[in-house]
Amino acid sequence: KAGVTQTPRYLIKTRGQQVTLSCSPISGHRSVSWYQQTPGQGLQFLFEYFSETQRNKGNFPGRFSGRQFSNSRSEMNVSTLELGDSALYLCASSPGTSGLTDTQYFGPGTRLTVL
C-alpha cells in the first residue's frame, strides 16, 4: 500500500498570505489528523477528521482550518500567515476502526516557511 502523501513538500509564503496543504491518507483509512511541529513547541495537535467530520480540535486560532473529502483526502488551510506559522506540518492517517489504540501513520510533512 502506498503511504501517506503530502503536497507540497516545501512552501515559501509571505506574511498575510494564505496557504492550503493537502494530505492523501493510506487507502482505506478514514481518519486524518494534522500536527504542527516546531523546534520550540514540538509536536502540537491541530485537528482530526473522520468520515468528513471534524472529530477533535487542538488549541489553535481560527486562522487554522481543515476539511476532509468523501475519499478521505484532507486539506488544511492557514489564512493571514504569521512568521510564527513557519513549521513542519504533518498529516497522519489511521484506519479509524480501533478507536484510541489506532496506530497513526505519518506522512513526510510539508515544510512551510513564512517570510
Next chain:
Amino acid sequence: AQSVTQLGSHVSVSEGALVLLRCNYSSSVPPYLFWYVQYPNQGLQLLLKYTTGATLVKGINGFEAEFKKSETSFHLTKPSAHMSDAAEYFCAVRPNSGNTPLVFGKGTRLSVIA
C-alpha cells in the same frame, strides 16, 4: 490534562552500547503509550505501542519498552545501538477513554558514535 516528559533532549551513545530513552507520563489512569521515531526530513514512524496486556512491548528494529505503572514510565531500550538508530524519538500518550488526541513529548535526539 495528560502530559509527557522525556528526560534528556539529546542522548549520545557509542555504537554497540545500550540505548535508554526515558519517558514519564502524568495521568491518574494508565493511558495508551506510544514511541515514534523521526529520521531527518521524514515523518514519524511507529516503533511500538502499549495498550493492554504484557507490560514489556517489543517493537521494530530491536527496540522494546516496558510500561511501569508504579513509576508512570515507559522507557525505550535497545541492547546494542547501531549507526542507523540516530534519529529523534518521541514518546506519546493517549487517555484510554474519551476522545482526546495523542500528546507528544518534546523528543530526544539520539546520536550514535562510531
